[in-house]
Amino acid sequence: GFKKKKIEDGKQQIIVFDGNFHGRTISVISFSSSKKYKEGFGPLTPGFVSVEFGNIEAVKKAITPNTCGILVEPFQGEGGMRIPPKGFLKGLRELADENDLLLVCDEIQVGMGRTGKKFCFEHEGIVPDGVILGKALSGGLVPLSVFITSAFIMDMVFSKGSDGSTFGGYPLACVAGTAALKVFEEEKLAEQSAKKGKILKQRIEAIAKRSPHVKEVRGKGLFIGIEVKDGNAMEFCRKLFKLGLIVNDSHGHTIRISPPLVINEEEMDFLVEQLEKVLVG
Ligand SMILES: Cc1ncc(COP(=O)(O)O)c(C=O)c1O
Incomplete structure (x- = not known):
């Protein structure tokens, strides 16, 4: 905003979304909707305006001459495995x-x-x-994260030598990332995720129909959430752990089904069997 739109320094605003989770560093916890993420970490970073996730009208209303960007999780992971209404991301692109x-x-x-x-x-x-x-960028083994943008923005906003970090461009991590990308393409992991996720979601929906506990099943690919009626997903995660499955909750109320993309049929059967046990009995 400062460099591109010439907004007065200190007045720049970024639009973010209720229920967001962008990690645990100070600026991103500053606009968390969750008190537990920021309590005790003040003073917090100003300049963020949080609006309802999925509500394009709310975004429109939040834009001011000082707005320089929108930061969004296309689907919210920690926020309850939430998928926004169709057209939301397109709407953000248009508003931007x-x-x-x-x-x-x-x-x-x-x-x-x-x-x-x-x-x-x-x-x-x-x-x-x-x-x-x-995370998955390096196969989950060596810590690696990246910010990708166009050459135009890169040249305008960042300067060689001054925008960096101690481990930025760490060669071992970059080699691991390049190898993981090769596997990702060769094994068609995105396609595998789409195919397996469709089957898995259908099987989970069938369980949900017979379960007294399930409020909603949502997801795409191997990103599936099972929201439970009593809001205590961790209780089910603990039971699943005893049955041999490591499963986390999301936002307290949703069981997060996020298996490795290479999960095979046998493992999917095992996963479904255990879900049946804890959700139906
Ligand atoms: C959407 C999203 N952004 C960022 C992060 C990572 O943040 P950090 O490395 O600061 O823990 C996570 C971690 O789970 C995440 O889910």
Whole structure:
């Protein structure tokens, strides 16, 4: 905003979304909707305006002459495995174009095939101005995260030598990332995720129909959430752990089904059998 739109320094604003999770560093916890993430970490970073996830009208209303960008998780992972209404991402792209804003997608959790596409934003055929990737990018082994943008923005906003970090461009991590990308393409992991996720979601929906506990099943690819009626998903995760499955909750109320993209048929059967036990009995 400062460099591109010449907004007065200190007045820049970025639009973010209720229920967001962008990690644990100070600026991103500053606009968390969750008290537990920021309590005790003040003073917090100003300049973020949080609006309802999935509500394009709310975004429109939040734009001011000081707005320089929109930061969004295309699907919210920690926020309850939430998928926005169709057209939301496209709407963000249009608003960003109309108002000269940068649209940045945090794909750390949903990128690299998790939702059945290489990038989650592909579900709406948009291209953001910036993409943040990590975790699966290096096969989950060596810590690696990246910010990807166009050469135009890179040259305008960042300067060689001054924008860096101690481990930025760490060669071992980059080699691991390049190898993981090769496997990702060769084994068609995004396509695998789409195919397996469709089957798995159908099987989970069948369980949900027989279960007294399930409120809703949602997901795309191998990114599936099972929201439970009593809001205590961890209780089910603990039971699943005893049955041999490591499963986390999301936002307290949703069981997060996010298996490795290479999960095989036998493992999917095992997963479904255990879910049947804890959700139906
Ligand atoms: C969407 C999203 N962004 C960012 C992060 C990573 O943040 P950090 O490396 O600061 O823990 C996560 C971690 O789970 C995430 O899910």
